[in-house]
Amino acid sequence: MPLYDYLCAGCGQRFELLVRASSTPACPHCGSTALDKQVTAPAPPGRSKAIIASNRAAAAREGHFSNFSAAEKAKMGVR
Numbered sequence: 001m002p003l004y005d006y007l008c009a010g011c012g013q014r015f016e017l018l019v020r021a022s023s024t025p026a027c028p029h030c031g032s033t034a035l036d037k038q039v040t041a042p043a044p045p046g047r048s049k050a051i052i053a054s055n056r057a058a059a060a061r062e063g064h065f066s067n068f069s070a071a072e073k074a075k076m077g078v079r
């Protein structure tokens with residue numbers, strides 16, 4: 001069941017709702033069904049890649065490979 005962020009057009013409250021496919025979500029504050037679904041963006045892929053890259057750069061500086069997967073370590077000949 002997906003969890004969505006909604007902004008109620010009736011009372012302006014913002015809230016999270018678990019939405020069942022078969023049901024119409026309604027505002028828990030005023031009961032209005034005039035809801036705007038808010039896009040809860042996960043971290044954009046570019047950004048998480050940059051985070052992984054910086055973690056790995058830091059690990060390399062510190063001389064360990066804890067941020068690399070086993071497969072990647074094998075490729076580099078590192079145990």
Ligand SMILES: [Zn+2]
Nearest residue numbers: 008011027030
């Ligand atoms: Zn409301």
